[in-house]
Structure formats: structure tokens, C-alpha cells
Amino acid sequence: MPGAVLPEVATQIPGPISKASAKKLDEVFDARAVHFVVDYDKSEGNYIVDVDGNRYLDVYSQIASVPVGYNNPAMLAAAQSPDVISALVNRPAIGNFPSRWWNDILREGLLRVAPAGTDKIFTAQSGSEANELAFKAAMMLWRRRERGEGVAWTQEEIESCLDNAKPGSPDLAVLAFKNSFHGRGFGSLSCTRSKAVHKLDIPAFNWPKADFPVLQYPLDKHEKENAAEEKRCLEQVEMLITSWHCPVTALIIEPIQSEGGDNHASPAFFQGLRDITAKHNVVFIVDEVQTGFGATGKFWAHEHWHLSSPPDMITFSKRAQCAGYFFGNEKLVPDTAYRQFNTWIGDPARVVMSKAIIHEILDKNLVEKSARVGEKLWAELELLALDYPELVQNLRGKGKGAFLAFDTREPAALVGKMRSLGINIGTCGTRTVRLRPMLIFGDEHIPILMDAFRKVFGAA
Template sequence: MAFSLRTATRLQPALRIASMRSSRPAMRFMASQTSSKQATGAATASPTMSDAIEQPFFPDEPTGPMVRTAIPGPESKKAIAHLDQVFDTRSLNMMANYQNSFGNYLADLDGNVLLDVYAQIASIPVGYSNPSLLLAATSPDMASALINRPALGNFPQHDWAEILETGMLKVAPPGMNQVFTAQSGSDANELAYKAAFMWKRMQERGGDADFTAEEIASSMNNQTPGAPNMSILSFKTGFHGRLFGSLSTTRSKPIHKLDIPAFDWPQATFPMLKYPLEQHAEENAREEQRCLEEVESLLTGYHNKPAAVVVEPIQSEGGDNHATPAFFKGLREVTRKHNVLLIVDEVQTGVGATGKFWAHEHWNLQDPPDMVTFSKKAQTAGYYFGNPELKPNKPYRQFNTWM
């Protein structure tokens, strides 16, 4: 997806003109009819102010919702019944028709069109059938990326550095200049946790020392010292994913965790602020201080020592819970005091959702987080970091096929 983001950036101005000058029906088929040469040539065009006023960016976007049947309607019910024979449909909300979905509106098979404020669990940042992305899909870069998907750790393509520099790293959080890519938000957090554990053990060894024979042998039996008893501290009602490590830090809903073995990792209380904020300032400050003291107690006293603290800028899935910048500044101070990493989970809050590209930028930290994880609206996933010591000391320690 990084390839498509870079291509879309290059083609966006031209696409805006093309979409404005085309008729509404033709727009639906632009992607299939545009040749690679046209896409490349269009990238050199530039819009004018008069063009910008002519037509909306999404010429096919409905003017409002339209409900023609009960939801699900008869056609959707047929499709759901068919899908249920081969796929678990019990969490299904709506059977979508993406070919008829434009801008902020999601269509179903029965002609119903709804204003979508859910955005595919916060993962569609620029609307359905986005004209720039439709045009980008016709580019040689996109075709090559889809047909020749590389095992990035072993066979990155020749311009992978440029793709990272002009894509993910162009919007890197302050203080971060490196990225490790992943496949999903859960995966991004899982990899950040692994980086924290490897960093912590390197610190305990006094640097980049070779593994001992005992460490090597015991790791294969899931025993110490090769598989050390460390932990990640998370917060009650937080959500960080559904893989084994990330699920152990998820505390939002029992349905995610039931029947799944979990690591013995600590949890601290996230501040529960009272509103209106201006009427409870002193009380809320005491609540945040109490939570910070609890964090510090766990960092120093928990039997499986934390290598990192993971926190969401806004607890999203766990209930829309907020804290003030003062709390997060205190969290950065206490983690730094005890040589514990701070991981900020921006999977849900990142990419512009709060008025800044990264929600933690509102905290105005002088000392940035150690890692920032991302996914969803970014259309890719991974974690940012700046400290070169967070890069594992040997190859294949942080690795998967597609990275």
C-alpha cells in the first residue's frame, strides 16, 4: 500500500482536474479506461482556481442519505445467506456495495445509501472511490507492487528507501527518523513490544554482547534466561490488538480475551476525568497524579519487570477516555526515570483525527516517545522510532515475509 500512497500523491493534482472535467457517469469507469501513459502524463498537470470551483472533488458523491428498504434488504439478505455458508457473518453490520459507494457515503445491495461516520473502523481516510486513488491504481508502480509483492526483508525493490522517505517518513512524528513496517495495528504493537524486550535485554547485558549458550538453549524451551520474564505495562480499558502480546495489553472487553492464554503483565488505571473539565480541574489533577503514582509503583514493584509502557492518546475502543497533556508528560517523565520505554499507540488516533497529524503532538513533549505505532488510516502499519538502539543487534530477530 505504500506504493499506492506515493503514486496517489504524485497524481492528485491532475486527478482533481480530470474528475472535474468528466461527466458523472464517465467518472465511475475512469480507472479502467485510463492508460499508464495517461496517468503518467496527468501527473505533470496543475489545477487552476477556476477548475477548483467548477465541480466537487467527488462528482459522484450523493447529496444525502437515501433509505429505500429495511436494512438488510432482500438482496442483502440473499448475499449474507450465501456468505454465511463459507464465512462467519455474525459480526456483520451491513453488506456493502463498494462500486456504488462514493465519498462519505456507503451503499448496499438494495439501493440504500448511508452517511458513513464509521469509515471502516477508522481505516478509510479519504472517502470511497477516491478519484486520486482510482487513477493511482492504473499506474505502473501500482501494477508492479500488486503483481510482484516483495519479501521486503530479503528482496526490497530498488526504490524502497525513496518510497519510505516520500511516504511514511515524510509524516514521521517529531524526533523519529526510522520506521519498521507491519501488516496491521495489532502486528505493529506486537513488533514494538518485541523491540522493547530486545532493547531491554541489550541494556542488561551492557551492550551488544553475544548470547550465552544457556540463553540459546533455554530460549528453545520457553525458559529463562533465553525467554526472560519481562512485561509490557498497559492501562485498564485500553485496546492494543488481538494477537497474543497485544491481546495481553488489551483491557477493553472480555469478549476479546476469553479462553485465550495471556502473559502475566501489569495494568494501571487510566484517569477517569470528570466533566465539564473547567469545573473539576483540581479533582482531575489529583486523579491523574494518582494514576501516575500507580504506574510508578508497578514499574518498580511488579514481579515481571516492564520493559515498556504502552498507551493510547485517547482510549478509543475502550470508551472514549481522555487525559490531559500533563498526565502524558508525567508518564514520559516516570518512564524515563526508570529506564522504561514509552510506546504511544496511534493506530486509532493517528493521521489527522484530532486536528494534528499525530494525537500525541498535542502534548508538546520535549522528550518524545520511544516508539509510535500506526495503522488504519495510514493504509499501512508499523512503528516509528529514533533511537538506533531500538534496531535489533542481529538480522532476522525482527522479521516477517512482507514486513
């Protein structure tokens, strides 16, 4: 294909320099999860180059967090802009001493892509933090409603909360789903239900877990079973909300469960959640940390649902290269200042970078491009599944851009073999390979990826 750079692999993966470098790093910094050590200066666009000189087509993009390619010229320009330099050198306590341009940066950047129905933002530094901040806003709203508008905090509340005791520190819950991933803080981890390695040995809140629908593929051959499965899960959600030992103040869900195995549900399911949460005054939080910023062929994955009313909060991170939550209801701003607060409240340098990313995505119609390329990639993967039905199962993500996945027998082995062919991909769940190309992944990269799959599967 014209314009397509080919991967180049000259060593075993990881190569000797990568290995030595990771070993050296491991003396001071846990490097056991290092796949290879990277020369980012030599990486470009969709291609990542390791310190041994191997060049990979990157279809994993830093755990789904590279939006517009390595050394993207627009980002290089932004990184050298006066605003970024100033934000790096003069890091403000934004809540107390914001920069004169903070308002403009928000409006010209993140708020330009605020999901429909939202017009306010709170910034953070990670998806985990964004989710916890959203939980806190939901809990404060719940208690504000219970307490009554304008009713002062009682002395008992004020004193007991300093002892981590009721009524000041109440039992309030957030409902999440089986196989979900919402982060690794003590609150977000209590909502994460993906793998033991994320959770073992860490205390957790007694919060409810609902089943996420387990759909059967191909979807068009299992409409009835899948509808029944989603109905069952919705009924369970409502049962949990109405019967839990303490108030369920918020429900958090990923549009596509990513770490947990690329699990999808239908728009009707999410509309059901919207209805149930609205009925019970539960804040509906959509965790778009992995799906946001164009990953699914729309800027926000929840746009695929065409909900009757928007989610209450949308959290983001990863491809945004910064983090936070969007919301519309001003009651989600706590009753007084300093309740939702911290020293930095995000990182303005990263928020300015995010503005450049947003402009790049919008100016170059990268979401539309990714939707289009994703369709072609889907068609190729369908052919692959026909040729290797044992090795490519439950192909999923149709219509969700290039946010595609399938189950296979030995995902980790497949990833290793793909790397030695110069393709960097990732796994999720227990038997799934997930594709997380950047938004600039083009038609010309599809054959490179597919050739590698066919080589590996053909040799299996």
C-alpha cells in the same frame, strides 16, 4: 447546504439483499457481525451505499480506517500506478530483496509524516502486529542493556529460548491501561483490556494494568478532581513499574482510548508518563492506530501534548491503510539482523497507497480542515447535549478535531435508529457513541448528522 448529498434509505436495515447476501456468506465465512453488505463501486466520498441501494453518510468509516473517502480519485490513480501494480504482482520478501523504489516510497510517503523525534520505520500489516513488533524491539533493547553492549549471547540463553525457558525466554512485561485496546495477537491481546469478548478463553501474559484516568465532564468544571485522578493514575504507573514481578520494558497507551470508550486524558498526564518511563528506562509506545493520520485535528494525536521529549515508538495502522512503527533511537534496531524480521515485513502495495493518502492529506490540508469542521461539530453537539441532557452525556473530544464521542443510554439502539435514517455510526466502551468521520467530512455534512440525532432523540 450546497453540495451536500442526502442519505437515502428505501428498505429496512439491513435490507433484504444485504440479509440474503450475508446469510450466503455465513456458510463459509463468519458473517454474524455484518451490519450490511456494501456496493463499494457506488460508494463515494463520505457516503457508503449498500447492496439494497441505501446510501448512508458514513461517520464510522470502516472502524475509523477510511482516510480520504470512498473512491477517492487520488487513490484510484495510485491503485493503477505502475508501482502498485508491480508490488501486487511481485510481492517481495522486503528484508532480503527490497524493490529499487522501496527506499523512495518510504521517504516520500510514511517518513514524510514521521512524528517529530523519529526518523526510522518498521513496516507491518496490522495495528496488532505493529504493536507486537514494538514490544519485541523494546524487550530486545532491555536485554541488550542488561547484557552489556557487544556482549555475546550465552549458550544457556541460546538453548533455553528454544524451550521457551529462562534465561533465553525471560519474564519481561509491557504495561498497558484499563479499557485499552492494542490488538488481538497473544502479545497485543495481553495489553488489551477492553472487553471480555476480545479476551475470554485466551491465555495471557502476566503483565501489569494501570488505571486510565476517569475524567469528569465538562472538564472546566472538574479541574481539581481530574488533576487528582491523573496524579493517582501516574503514581500507580510508577508503583507498578517499580514493583512488578519482572521488568516492565515498555508502556503502551492510546492517546484517546477508542474501543474502550473514547477515554481522554490531559497533556500533563502524558507528560507524566513520559517522565516516569524515561526515569525507569521503559520504552514509551504511543499506539496511534486509531488516532493517527489526522483523526484528531493534528497529524498525530500525541502532538497535542507538546512533550518535553518525544515518545520512543509510535505505532500506526487503520487510516494509514498499512501499518508499522516509527522510532528514533537506533538502539531499538536489534543487535543483529533477522531478529526483527518476517517474510513480507508489511505490504508494499499498501505502503504505496499510503503515500498517495499522505499526499492527498497534505496537499489538500485535510488535517486542518478536519480540525476546523470538528470545532463546528463540537459546537452543535454541545447544543444537542443542552437539549437532551439525559441522552447526550459526557460529551468529549473538544479540540481533537472530529474525534468526538458522548455517552448515551442505549448506544446500540441509537446506532440502529441512525442507520435507518441513513447515518452510519459506531459505538465503543459500554455506553458510548463515537464519531469517526473521514478527513473529508465537511461543514455541509454536519446538519445531516445533527438532524438525524435530533430526530432520534426527539422521538425518544
